[in-house]
Amino acid sequence: MxxxxxxxxxxxxxxxxxxxxxxxxxxxxxxxxxxxxxxxxxxxxxxxxxxxxxxxxxxxxxxxxxxxxxxxxxxxxxxxxxxxxxxxxxxKIKTEEYDQTEEVQLKLMYQAIHELNDIEKALVLLYLEDKNYSEISDTLGISEVNARVKMNRVKKKLKTILNP
Known part of the structure; x- marks a missing residue:
């Protein structure tokens, strides 16, 4: 090359x-x-x-x-x-950027995200990166409507995991 x-x-x-x-x-x-x-x-x-x-x-x-x-x-x-x-x-979180409560909440969120399946993890990552649904659908190779539906389901799933 x-x-x-x-x-x-x-x-x-x-x-x-x-x-x-x-x-x-x-x-x-x-x-x-x-x-x-x-x-x-x-x-x-x-x-x-x-x-x-x-x-x-x-x-x-x-x-x-x-x-x-x-x-x-x-x-x-x-x-x-x-x-x-x-x-x-x-x-890899700079502790000075977060107070103890935020850090604990972030660890709990990551723990909950680890319980998701592969596609759900990818959706959450892109969503947290403020990608719009058009970019998410392009990245994952799914329709924009499908990305929205899946994301709503993932949000509900995360709420269930975090608040059993």
Whole structure:
């Protein structure tokens, strides 16, 4: 590959790497898994980058690749027995930005999100990123109406999980 393509990719990845970190946070439970998934998503992005035509925003395309990679690896990993306790999950949250109550609520929300299925997690991530339903539907490859319906169901499900 030429240096220009490589340079453009690195610039775009650096600019939008928080997208990958957010996806990793939703689909992993520890720092080592986060790093492994981040690396795997980066590899998949690099492999797919020459085929990126710019039909959508780079960030939308990046979400799609990152979510597909995470979901594929998540499905493979769910066949294994997980023994990690929730207490050991590390969130990359600057504690000075949140008071104790907000931090506890955020941890509870992440715990509830971890109970959702793959598509529901992706919907929540994109929704929390303030993506409109058009962008969500483009990223997930579903209709805009379907995205709205699924999101309403996910909200109800999260309320049930958080307030049994």
């Amino acid at each position: 030429n240096k220009s393509l490589e340079h453009n990719f690195v610039e775009l990845l650096e600019e939008h790497q928080n997208i990958v970190h957010k996806v990793c946070r939703l689909y992993t439970n520890d720092q080592a898994s986060h790093k492994d998934l981040f690396q795997e998503i980066t590899i998949q992005l690099w492999k797919a980058y020459p085929k990126f035509r710019g039909d959508s925003k780079f960030s939308t395309w990046m979400y799609r690749v990152a979510l597909n990679t995470a979901i594929t690896l998540y499905r493979k990993s769910t066949r294994k027995i997980k023994t990690q306790e929730f207490d050991t999950v590390q969130f």
